[in-house]
Amino acid sequence: MGAGETLQVKEGVDxxxxxxxxxxxxxxxxxxxxxxxxxxxxGVNEDIVKLISEKNSEPxxxxxxxxxxxxxxxxxxxxxxxxxxxxxxxxxxxxxxxxPKSMVEKPKSLEEVDPKxxxxxxxxxxxxxxxxxLAGVEDNADTPSNDRKVAVDAVFDSVSVGTTFQSELKxxxxxxxxxxxxxxxxxxxVQKYLGSVVxxxxxxxxxxxxxxxxxxxxxxxxPGVRCPMELSTYFRINAENTGQFERTLIIADKGSYVxxxxxxxxxxxxxxxxxxxxxxxxxxEDAEVKYSTVxxxxxxxxxxNGGIYNFVTKRADCRGDRSKVMxxxxxxGSAVTWKYPSCILRGNESQGEFxxxxxxxxxxxxxxxxxxxHLGKNTKSRIVSKGISAGVAQNxxxxxxxxxxxxxxxxxxxxxxxxxxxxxxxxxxxxxIEVKNNSSRVEHEATTSKxxxxxxxxxxxxxxxxxxxxxxxxxxxxxDVLQALPMEFAMEAQQLVAISLEGSVG
Amino acid sequence: MLKINxxxxxxxxxxxxxxxxxxxxxxxxxxxxxxxxxxxGKSTLSYVLSGKDxxxxxxxxVELNGYDILELEPEERASLGLFxxxxxxxxxxxxxxxxxxxxxxxxxxxSRGEDEISATDFLRLVxxxxxxxxxxxxxxxxxxxxxxxxxxxxRNEILQMAMLEPKVCILDETDSGLDVDAMKLVANGVNALxxxxxxxxxxxxxxxxxxxxxxxxxxxxxxxxIVKTGGPELAIEVENNGYSDLLDxxx
Numbered sequence: 001m002g003a004g005e006t007l008q009v010k011e012g013v014d015x016x017x018x019x020x021x022x023x024x025x026x027x028x029x030x031x032x033x034x035x036x037x038x039x040x041x042x043g044v045n046e047d048i049v050k051l052i053s054e055k056n057s058e059p060x061x062x063x064x065x066x067x068x069x070x071x072x073x074x075x076x077x078x079x080x081x082x083x084x085x086x087x088x089x090x091x092x093x094x095x096x097x098x099x100p101k102s103m104v105e106k107p108k109s110l111e112e113v114d115p116k117x118x119x120x121x122x123x124x125x126x127x128x129x130x131x132x133x134l135a136g137v138e139d140n141a142d143t144p145s146n147d148r149k150v151a152v153d154a155v156f157d158s159v160s161v162g163t164t165f166q167s168e169l170k171x172x173x174x175x176x177x178x179x180x181x182x183x184x185x186x187x188x189x190v191q192k193y194l195g196s197v198v199x200x201x202x203x204x205x206x207x208x209x210x211x212x213x214x215x216x217x218x219x220x221x222x223p224g225v226r227c228p229m230e231l232s233t234y235f236r237i238n239a240e241n242t243g244q245f246e247r248t249l250i251i252a253d254k255g256s257y258v259x260x261x262x263x264x265x266x267x268x269x270x271x272x273x274x275x276x277x278x279x280x281x282x283x284x285e286d287a288e289v290k291y292s293t294v295x296x297x298x299x300x301x302x303x304x305n306g307g308i309y310n311f312v313t314k315r316a317d318c319r320g321d322r323s324k325v326m327x328x329x330x331x332x333g334s335a336v337t338w339k340y341p342s343c344i345l346r347g348n349e350s351q352g353e354f355x356x357x358x359x360x361x362x363x364x365x366x367x368x369x370x371x372x373x374h375l376g377k378n379t380k381s382r383i384v385s386k387g388i389s390a391g392v393a394q395n396x397x398x399x400x401x402x403x404x405x406x407x408x409x410x411x412x413x414x415x416x417x418x419x420x421x422x423x424x425x426x427x428x429x430x431x432x433i434e435v436k437n438n439s440s441r442v443e444h445e446a447t448t449s450k451x452x453x454x455x456x457x458x459x460x461x462x463x464x465x466x467x468x469x470x471x472x473x474x475x476x477x478x479x480d481v482l483q484a485l486p487m488e489f490a491m492e493a494q495q496l497v498a499i500s501l502e503g504s505v506g
Numbered sequence: 507m508l509k510i511n512x513x514x515x516x517x518x519x520x521x522x523x524x525x526x527x528x529x530x531x532x533x534x535x536x537x538x539x540x541x542x543x544x545x546x547g548k549s550t551l552s553y554v555l556s557g558k559d560x561x562x563x564x565x566x567x568v569e570l571n572g573y574d575i576l577e578l579e580p581e582e583r584a585s586l587g588l589f590x591x592x593x594x595x596x597x598x599x600x601x602x603x604x605x606x607x608x609x610x611x612x613x614x615x616x617s618r619g620e621d622e623i624s625a626t627d628f629l630r631l632v633x634x635x636x637x638x639x640x641x642x643x644x645x646x647x648x649x650x651x652x653x654x655x656x657x658x659x660x661r662n663e664i665l666q667m668a669m670l671e672p673k674v675c676i677l678d679e680t681d682s683g684l685d686v687d688a689m690k691l692v693a694n695g696v697n698a699l700x701x702x703x704x705x706x707x708x709x710x711x712x713x714x715x716x717x718x719x720x721x722x723x724x725x726x727x728x729x730x731x732i733v734k735t736g737g738p739e740l741a742i743e744v745e746n747n748g749y750s751d752l753l754d755x756x757x
Contacts, residue, residue: 453559458596460580461556461589462606462666463614472609476600476649 029296033120039242040097046070049211052097056180056214059187069200069210076204082367083396083428084336086272086309094274095242096212100156113162120156120236149229150261151176153217155246156236160215165229172228174258175220179247182218189220193251197280197317197344205276205311205338209245213278216246221256221287230486232261235277237297237308243274250280252287254320259290261489264297264333272300272335276311285320285347290328292485294493297333302391302503304363307335314341318350321376326353328484330493331368332500340398342371345379345407352381355484357493359474359500360393360425369399369430374407374440383414386478388497389425390504396428403440410440418448419477421470421504471498507705508532508555508588508674513566515547515554524550526730527566532674532705539708539716541741542727543749548709549593551727552678556590557583570674585617587673591663591680598650603662606650607632607669614670635668639695657688664695675699676707681715693718713745728753 040051049070053063078089102114151165153176160178169176175186183190200210217233237244252258264275275297283289291314300307310333316325327341337360343352354370372381381401389395401412418427429446451473459469475482475494482490508531515525524547532538542548554561555568557580568576575583598606612622623631636646639661651659660680667675677696681689696706696719708719716724716738724740725732726749734740734752744752 452596454596455598457558457580458592458598459606459610461584461592462610462670463581463584463617464609465579465581465613468609468613472601472606473598476598479600 033116035116036101037098038101039095042095043092044096044212048096052212052214058183062183066211069207072201073207073211076207078204082338083394084338084365084367086336097214098242117156151229151231153178153233155215155233173222173225174227176231177218179216179218179249193249193282197282197315198278198313203313206278206313209247209276209278213245213247216248219250221252221258223254223256225256227258230259230261235264237273246277248279250289251282252284252289254284255286257288259486262293264295270306272306273308275308279314281316281325283316283318283323283325286322288324290326292328292489294330294489295333296496299333299364300335302362309336310334312339317344318347321347322349323347324351328355331358331366332496335364337366337368339368340370343381344373346375348376349378350376354383355481356385357478357481358395359388360395361500361504362391362393364393367396367398369397371400372412374403374410377408379407379410381412384480385416386481387418387427388474389427390421390501392424394426396430398430400432401442403435403437405436408437408439412442414444416446420450467502470501474501507534507571509569511567514564515550516562516564518560518562524730528732530732532707534705535702536722537706537708539721539724539741540727541710541744546727547730548727549678552590552676552709555676556580556588585614589667589670589672589675591667591677593678593682595651595659595663597652599652601650603646603648603650607666611669635665639665640691641665656683660684660692664692668699674705678709681710690718713741716741726752
C-alpha cells in the first residue's frame with residue numbers, strides 16, 4: 001500500500017488514524033527522494049572502474065588495486081551453494097555509480113549539503129544535525145535524550161553525504177569519515193589494512209565490490225582510546241537499477257573500544273536491486289569492537305516482486321591477543337540475503353560472538369550465519385542464531401566452526417533456534433564443524449518450533465490482536481539477541497520484528 | 507450480564523456434540539459455580555465463551571452486556587470484559603510477565619479508545635496487586651509462566667485478572683493442582699475482586715474451592731447440559747453423595 005493508493009475508510013475515522021494505519025501496515029521506508037542524479041553508464045568494465053576512481057579523485061595505487069580486482073572478478077563465477085533462488089543477475093545491466101548532482105562538488109560541511117538530502121535522512125529518522133541524537137532509526141519518546149551521542153555517516157546511493165561529530169571525535173584521536181575521504185587523507189592506514197581481512201580474491205561479490213565500491217565508512221580508533229560515542233553508518237539506496245557497493249573498514253588499535261551501528265533502507269521498486277557490501281574489521285591486542293546491524297532493505301512485495309538482493313561479506317580479524325569482536329544482526333529486509341559475518345580468532349584468548357535474528361516473510365529467502373575460525377590458543381566463540389520463517393519464505397542458518405591444530409583449549413558454543421509461522425515456510429540448519437585438536441570443545445544445540453496456537457489464543461484472550469500476539473511471541477523468541485543490541489537499536493528492532501511479520505497469520 | 511441461551515456446540519474436527527443446549531445467566535455481582543463430572547462439557551463451555559478455535563456453535567446465542575459475542579474475535583470479547591483464568595496457563599518463553607501484562611492492558615485500552623496506561627501508573631498498580639497475591643518482583647520479571655510452579659501459575663492468572671478488571675470472570679478449574687495454602691491465596695485474590703459490577707463463573711470439580719469462594723448459585727452440568735441449579739447447599743450435596751444420585755434424579 002503506497003502513499004498514493006487509496007485506503008478504504010469507514011465513516012467517522014479521523015485522518016490521524018488513517019495515517020497511523022498507513023504507516024504501520026507498509027514497509028515504512030518505501031518512498032523515494034526526487035533528486036537530480038548523475039550516473040555512470042550501465043555495466044562494469046575497466047572504463048567504469050577508472051571512472052569511479054576518478055570521481056573519487058583517488059591516487060594511482062587505489063585505481064590499480066581496483067583494476068586488479070576487476071581482472072580477477074572476470075574469471076570468477078557466482079557462488080551457487082546457498083539455499084536461495086533468484087533469476088540470473090545481469091551484471092552489465094546495472095548502474096555501478098550514482099550520486100546526487102549536488103554532491104559533485106563535495107560540500108565542506110553539513111550546512112552546505114543539499115536540503116533535499118538532509119530532509120531524506122530527517123524523514124528516515126536520522127537527523128544529520130549534531131545537537132540531535134540517533135534514537136534508533138525512529139525518534140522514540142521513551143529514550144532518554146542528550147546523554148547519548150551517536151555519530152552518523154550517511155551514505156546515499158554511491159556517496160557519503162556527510163559525517164557528524166567529526167571534530168569532537170578527532171579530539172579523542174578517533175578518525176570517522178567516508179572511505180573515499182580516508183583514501184585521500186589517510187592513505188597509509190588504508191593501504192595497510194584495506195583487503196587485509198577480506199582479500200581481493202575472497203569471493204565473487206567481495207571481488208566485485210573491490211573493483212567498484214564507491215563509498216562507505218572508515219573508522220580508526222587509536223591505541224588505548226575508548227570511542228566517546230557510538231558510531232553509525234546509515235545506508236540508503238535511492239536510485240533505480242543501481243547497485244550499492246559500500247566498503248567499511250574499521251581498525252581498533254591496541255586496547256581500544258568502539259561500538260558501531262549500521263542501518264539500511266531502500267525505496268519500494270518493482271525490480272530487484274543489488275547490494276554487495278564488504279565490511280572489514282581489524283581488532284588489535286586487547287581491543288574490542290561491537291558491530292550491530294539492523295538490515296531493513298526493501299524485502300519485495302507480498303508476491304515476491306522487487307526487493308534487494310543482499311550479498312554481503314563481513315569479517316573481523318582478531319589479530320591481537322585478548323581481542324574481542326561481537327556481531328549482532330537483525331535481518332528483516334531484502335528479498336535474498338547471503339551473509340555470514342565471521343570472526344578470525346587469531347590472537348590467543350581472543351573472543352568472537354555472533355548474535356543473529358533473521359526474519360523471512362512472504363517470498364523472502366535468507367541464507368545467513370557465521371564462521372568462527374579458531375587459530376589462537378584459548379580462544380572462545382559463541383553463536384546465538386534465531387531464524388523466523390513465515391509466508392512461503394525459506395530461512396537457512398549456515399555456520400562454520402573450525403578449530404585449528406594450534407587452537408588448543410578453545411571453545412565454541414552454538415545455539416541455533418528456528419521458529420515457523422504457518423505451514424508453507426521452511427527453516428534449515430546447516431552447521432559445519434571441524435575440530436583438529438583434542439583439547440577444544442564445540443557444542444551445538446538446535447531447535448525448531450512453531451508458533452503455538454495455544455500461545456496465540458492465550459495472548460488474544462488477554463486482549464491482543466493476532467498480529468500483536470505473534471509479535472510478542474516472536475520477540476520473546478528473539479530475546480537473547482535483542483538484549484545484545486544497543487538500547488536504541490533494540491527498540492527499533494522490536495518494532496521491526498512486528499512490522500516484518502504483518503500478514504503472516506490468519 | 508452474560509446470557510447463554512440454548513447453546514449447542516460440536517467439535518470442528520469430528521461430528522461430536524459436546525454442549526447440548528446450555529442455558530445460563532450470570533448476573534453482575536454474583537458468583538456462579540459450575541460443577542460436574544469429567545467430560546460433562548465444563549471446559550468446552552469456557553473455551554467457547556472466550557472464542558477458542560476448534561469449536562462449532564450449531565445453535566444458540568451468547569450475549570455479554572447486550573453484545574452478541576459469538577461472532578467476535580477472542581480479543582474483542584476480552585475488551586468487552588470477558589476474562590478466562592486458564593486451567594493450564596500457557597508458557598511464553600522470553601516474554602517478561604510485566605511486558606505481557608502491560609501489552610495486554612494497553613491492547614484492551616486501545617480497542618476501547620482509551621489512552622495507554624503510563625509506565626508509573628502501571629508499575630504502581632502491578633506492585634500493589636502482586637503484593638496481595640504474594641507475587642514477588644522476581645516472578646514479575648520472569649518469562650510468562652515459564653518455570654512457574656502450579657501455584658504460581660494460578661496466582662499469576664489471578665494477577666492478570668486483577669490488572670485487567672474484567673466484567674465477567676471465568677475460572678476454569680483454578681483449584682486443580684493447588685495445595686491448601688495456594689488455594690487460599692487464589693481464593694482471597696478472587697474474593698477481593700468480588701464487586702457489584704462483576705460476575706463470576708467458577709468451574710470446578712470439587713466443593714473445596716467453594717469453601718473459600720462462596721458461590722451464590724451452583725449449577726450441575728452433565729452430558730452437555732445444566733441439569734440442576736440451586737444454592738450453595740447443592741455443592742455440599744455433591745461433596746457428600748457424588749454426582750450419580752443427582753444425575754439419576756435429573757434423568
